[in-house]
Amino acid sequence: MRTIVSLEDVSLHYHSKNGETPAVSHLNLEVFQGEFLSIVGPSGCGKSSLLSMLSGLLKPSSGTISIDGEIGYMLQKDHLLEWRTVKENALLGLEIKGMLTPENTSYVEHLLEQYGLGAFMEQYPSQLSGGMRQRVALIRTLAIHPDILLLDEPFSALDYQTRLTVSDEIGSIIRKEKKTAILVSHDISEAISLSDRVVVFSARPATIKNIHTIELSIGEHSPMQTREAPEFREYFNRIWKELDIHVESEKTTTS
Numbered sequence: 001m002r003t004i005v006s007l008e009d010v011s012l013h014y015h016s017k018n019g020e021t022p023a024v025s026h027l028n029l030e031v032f033q034g035e036f037l038s039i040v041g042p043s044g045c046g047k048s049s050l051l052s053m054l055s056g057l058l059k060p061s062s063g064t065i066s067i068d069g070e071i072g073y074m075l076q077k078d079h080l081l082e083w084r085t086v087k088e089n090a091l092l093g094l095e096i097k098g099m100l101t102p103e104n105t106s107y108v109e110h111l112l113e114q115y116g117l118g119a120f121m122e123q124y125p126s127q128l129s130g131g132m133r134q135r136v137a138l139i140r141t142l143a144i145h146p147d148i149l150l151l152d153e154p155f156s157a158l159d160y161q162t163r164l165t166v167s168d169e170i171g172s173i174i175r176k177e178k179k180t181a182i183l184v185s186h187d188i189s190e191a192i193s194l195s196d197r198v199v200v201f202s203a204r205p206a207t208i209k210n211i212h213t214i215e216l217s218i219g220e221h222s223p224m225q226t227r228e229a230p231e232f233r234e235y236f237n238r239i240w241k242e243l244d245i246h247v248e249s250e251k252t253t254t255s
């Protein structure tokens with residue numbers, strides 16, 4: 001297994017008028033090529049901060065990050081431009097990077113066709129469902145040929161039903177295109193069903209509490225089906241306990 005991302009003793013502090021906020025503390029982690037890795041952790045613990053460091057937007061305060069490949073970043077909101085067609089949206093990343101070659105354009109057309117958007121290329125985002133919009137956003141990210149996809153809660157704007165289907169779809173597209181993915185999710189089931197490994201973060205500053213290697217007896221099935229594997233519940237319960245958010249969630253459900 002080739003290591004594609006490696007974190008060595010990585011810490012991050014934010015500096016502001018009111019002092020220092022430690023966001024990430026002494027992280028050590030290796031991500032392997034082709035792996036689907038999820039990160040779960042309490043709200044505000046430092047998950048997005050880690051992705052910002054991986055994408056190069058922020059520099060770690062200390063420690064080393066090594067990345068052996070091109071990064072593509074997909075955010076929570078799809079950020080499609082309403083005045084551009086689906087195809088023009090999918091080409092946006094290439095345009096910004098000055099990579100709008102005929103080969104890359106036909107690669108995008110191929111992806112749009114392959115993933116059920118062929119008939120919508122000349123339409124506008126407002127004519128698409130939430131799941132289709134999310135697929136366009138993924139294709140826009142794939143267009144620049146990233147080796148590693150960073151996904152920061154990409155499904156959280158979708159309703160529950162759509163979310164199940166779309167996370168299934170996006171997961172299988174990523175596997176089919178043989179990408180390495182690092183997904184931040186607050187949905188434990190989603191993380192288990194999509195991933196090879198699930199990393200559990202502590203409350204801020206984020207440290208690694210545990211790493212679960214997901215092995216489900218159901219084998220190579222869709223993420224939706226893996227939720228039926230007998231081990232699924234065990235992983236869920238263990239991760240739920242580690243997240244240690246019971247008190248908070250009880251408060252919110254009874255209030």
Ligand SMILES: Nc1ncnc2c1ncn2[C@@H]1O[C@H](COP(=O)(O)OP(=O)(O)OP(=O)(O)O)[C@@H](O)[C@H]1O
Nearest residue numbers: 014016021023042043044045046047048049050204
């Ligand atoms: N630019 C910034 N300057 C100062 N503090 C920041 C900045 N960005 C984030 N923080 C703080 O760092 C901590 C971690 O934030 P981060 O966005 O990484 O958490 P998160 O795990 O992604 O949270 P969520 O689950 O809510 O998305 C939070 O306490 C946040 O307030």
Ligand SMILES: [Mg+2]
Nearest residue numbers: 047048049152
């Ligand atoms: Mg976040």
